[in-house]
Amino acid sequence: MSESTPExxxxxxxxxxxxxxxxxxxxPFAGYEMPVQYTGIVDEHKAVRTAAGLFDVSHMGEIEMTGxxxxxxxxxxxxGNVKALQDGQALYTCACxxxxxxxxDLIVYKISKERIxxxxxxxxxxxxxxxxxxxxxxxxxxxxxxxxxALIALQGPKAFDVLxxxxxxxxxxxNLASFHFRDVVIANVKCTAARTGxxxxxxxxxxxxxxxxxxLWNQLLELGKDLGVLPCGLGARDTLRLEGRLSxxxxxxxxxxxxxxxxxxxxxxxxxxxxxxxxxxxxIKAKGLTRKLVGFEVTGKGIARxxxxxxxxxGTEVGLCTSGSPGPTVGKNIGxxxxxxxxxxxxxxxxxxxxxKNIEAVVVKTPxxxxxxxx
Amino acid sequence: MSDNSDKSFPTDLKxxxxxxxxxxxxxxxxxGITSFAVEQLGDITLVSFDVKVGDEIKAGKTFGTIESVxxxxxxxxxxxxxxxxxxxxxxxxxxxxxxxxFGKAWMIKITLDDTKAGDALLDAPAxxxxxxxxx
Numbered sequence: 001m002s003e004s005t006p007e008x009x010x011x012x013x014x015x016x017x018x019x020x021x022x023x024x025x026x027x028p029f030a031g032y033e034m035p036v037q038y039t040g041i042v043d044e045h046k047a048v049r050t051a052a053g054l055f056d057v058s059h060m061g062e063i064e065m066t067g068x069x070x071x072x073x074x075x076x077x078x079x080g081n082v083k084a085l086q087d088g089q090a091l092y093t094c095a096c097x098x099x100x101x102x103x104x105d106l107i108v109y110k111i112s113k114e115r116i117x118x119x120x121x122x123x124x125x126x127x128x129x130x131x132x133x134x135x136x137x138x139x140x141x142x143x144x145x146x147x148x149x150a151l152i153a154l155q156g157p158k159a160f161d162v163l164x165x166x167x168x169x170x171x172x173x174x175n176l177a178s179f180h181f182r183d184v185v186i187a188n189v190k191c192t193a194a195r196t197g198x199x200x201x202x203x204x205x206x207x208x209x210x211x212x213x214x215x216l217w218n219q220l221l222e223l224g225k226d227l228g229v230l231p232c233g234l235g236a237r238d239t240l241r242l243e244g245r246l247s248x249x250x251x252x253x254x255x256x257x258x259x260x261x262x263x264x265x266x267x268x269x270x271x272x273x274x275x276x277x278x279x280x281x282x283x284i285k286a287k288g289l290t291r292k293l294v295g296f297e298v299t300g301k302g303i304a305r306x307x308x309x310x311x312x313x314x315g316t317e318v319g320l321c322t323s324g325s326p327g328p329t330v331g332k333n334i335g336x337x338x339x340x341x342x343x344x345x346x347x348x349x350x351x352x353x354x355x356x357k358n359i360e361a362v363v364v365k366t367p368x369x370x371x372x373x374x375x
Numbered sequence: 376m377s378d379n380s381d382k383s384f385p386t387d388l389k390x391x392x393x394x395x396x397x398x399x400x401x402x403x404x405x406x407g408i409t410s411f412a413v414e415q416l417g418d419i420t421l422v423s424f425d426v427k428v429g430d431e432i433k434a435g436k437t438f439g440t441i442e443s444v445x446x447x448x449x450x451x452x453x454x455x456x457x458x459x460x461x462x463x464x465x466x467x468x469x470x471x472x473x474x475x476x477f478g479k480a481w482m483i484k485i486t487l488d489d490t491k492a493g494d495a496l497l498d499a500p501a502x503x504x505x506x507x508x509x510x
Binding site (some may be wrong): 036041042239302303305325326355 | 417421423440441444445447479
């Protein structure tokens with residue numbers, strides 16, 4: 001580790017050749033070469049909102065904890081209530097440090113009390129594997145499956161129409177409840193599918209063996225071709241999740257932010273007996289929040305970007321934009337940022353400092369986009 | 376990126392290493408961004424100018440910014456001169472840049488201090504070589 005590494009070699013997912021063949025523009029992301037876009041961010045974004053999109057998210061980390069105490073160990077490491085989950089149920093949660101700030105946001109999949117899968121962000125894999133591995137010591141088995149597990153997300157209103165063409169078992173996924181998962185055969189590939197996603201659309205995220213991903217990917221694309229399904233890159237993934245106000249680790253949340261101020265209070269179960277960060281979070285809550293992550297719309301002529309300063313109408317710096325871009329579906333320039341609690345009310349006007357220009361913005365209700373409920 | 380190996384660009388235009396094109400008509404130069412720049416930026420969502428008609432501008436200084444969904448880039452004046460016109464259409468229709476970057480989506484017209492200033496810019500083959508080297 002201490003050796004000088006001039007430029008770390010980027011890893012590739014098993015879909016690398018397919019991305020290149022499909023015209024994907026490959027960029028470095030969390031140590032991987034990943035497609036930022038194929039045809040264009042707006043195109044891909046709209047495909048997910050109106051048809052469906054296919055995303056390679058194999059760079060995400062997958063950790064498995066097994067054994068009698070697996071459930072208890074994971075439950076102690078995250079803010080959510082893992083013990084309350086049914087077998088086959090998944091949970092969006094986060095892992096905090098002792099100070100109550102966020103190590104990572106995660107999805108925990110309870111296969112059984114003795115077998116739990118944890119999916120973490122690629123950029124946090126080293127950190128999170130270390131935490132889970134060390135917590136597992138003397139209590140349960142720990143295994144990092146990241147390098148042999150591919151993950152493909154199929155998202156959008158036509159996702160289940162595509163799956164309906166991928167075999168009887170896959171067709172039946174439409175009956176899988178939200179935040180539940182099961183083993184399934186999709187287009188003759190053995191997978192585990194979860195009804196989860198990061199786009200604010202309905203859909204599934206599909207785990208399969210690293211080597212099986214190209215077969216699955218290409219078949220899903222082919223089956224969905226006439227339905228308007230497109231391969232989608234990280235660019236569209238970002239605009240889609242932003243419209244749905246889904247947090248991005250490294251932007252909106254990190255080790256300097258706590259889940260309560262990040263608007264993630266709903267995933268923090270302070271009534272749980274104990275978990276890492278609980279004491280700090282109880283104290284933070286008792287003291288009251290000083291700032292909150294809010295959604296805003298840029299009403300002036302400008303686009304908010306990650307890292308831009310937010311100012312009150314007198315021009316004093318009061319906060320920070322953590323995410324911002326045009327929202328292709330909402331048709332506005334939107335963003336997320338931390339503002340002092342007193343300025344968080346919907347309708348509050350402030351400035352976003354767009355490279356030295358104070359551009360007017362206003363706090364709005366989030367999510368910016370909400371899909372119409374299916375009948 | 377390997378997909379820019381055999382690009383060709385309009386031969387009646389001059390180019391800069393910042394991926395802008397320039398067309399000189401008498402004492403006036405019209406400036407826009409090249410198809411290569413557009414391809415790199417993606418969907419253009421905002422063009423804003425930091426100068427107004429009549430302002431003096433200097434070669435290499437920014438006269439505005441262009442933003443896509445994902446990123447932002449400065450616009451540079453290729454030569455010294457005075458701002459003769461700015462393309463107001465881009466205000467309401469930034470997507471024109473994606474549709475017609477060498478035509479309707481011109482950005483600025485500059486009254487040249489030196490009518491020969493355009494000669495120093497790259498011609499189409501030299502720019503194509505520059506793009507190839509950048510790719």
